[in-house]
Amino acid sequence: TCTVVAACAHPAPRGPVAVTSPATTPKLASCADAPAPYLAELCAMDEPSLSVAGPETYRFVWTRHLRNPVAVRLTRAGETAIAVVAIEGDAQDPTARRRHEFTVPNAVWIELRKHLDAADFWNLAGDPTDDERGLDGADWALEGRRGGVYHSVIRWEPQPGPFRTACEDLIKVSGISFPAEIR
Numbered sequence: 001t002c003t004v005v006a007a008c009a010h011p012a013p014r015g016p017v018a019v020t021s022p023a024t025t026p027k028l029a030s031c032a033d034a035p036a037p038y039l040a041e042l043c044a045m046d047e048p049s050l051s052v053a054g055p056e057t058y059r060f061v062w063t064r065h066l067r068n069p070v071a072v073r074l075t076r077a078g079e080t081a082i083a084v085v086a087i088e089g090d091a092q093d094p095t096a097r098r099r100h101e102f103t104v105p106n107a108v109w110i111e112l113r114k115h116l117d118a119a120d121f122w123n124l125a126g127d128p129t130d131d132e133r134g135l136d137g138a139d140w141a142l143e144g145r146r147g148g149v150y151h152s153v154i155r156w157e158p159q160p161g162p163f164r165t166a167c168e169d170l171i172k173v174s175g176i177s178f179p180a181e182i183r
Helices: 037-044 106-119 162-174
Strands: 057-064 070-076 081-089 097-105 138-146 149-156
Touching (some): 057 162, 070 106, 081 106, 081 162, 138 162
Antiparallel strands (some): 057 070, 057 138, 070 081
């Protein structure tokens, strides 16, 4: 549970929503009030909301009970460079985290966009259905902001396919060591 006491601007993960300005984005009283568990994790990692205006950006968030949460964000930083922010939280202390920022070549962006298109990311349902959930495993959340629209998709232990491949693109670029069962 996130114990950070600050306003939270992360929206509920319910499919595409219009991007807003930071001044008009409704804020929750605290991260602990976030409408989805991974949003509280993002607050604890000091990750910005993608539902506010900004450049095209994609973020993968991996959360699993008793494991360190991970967020990997790619943002177009010009025509040829892609900015990457990779953060590993601490499951025991939400205020502790390791953060790495670097750039990668445009080829990484092109490959990610190819997999997002194959997954039809912008048209996927936001939340998994009850029969797509399980008792043990990880939530895989993929968020995007493009052309004034924000969208998030959450899947529990996604099966091999284009959505999982797009998430794995972000895992690979992160430089963070993930458990063997998701590789």
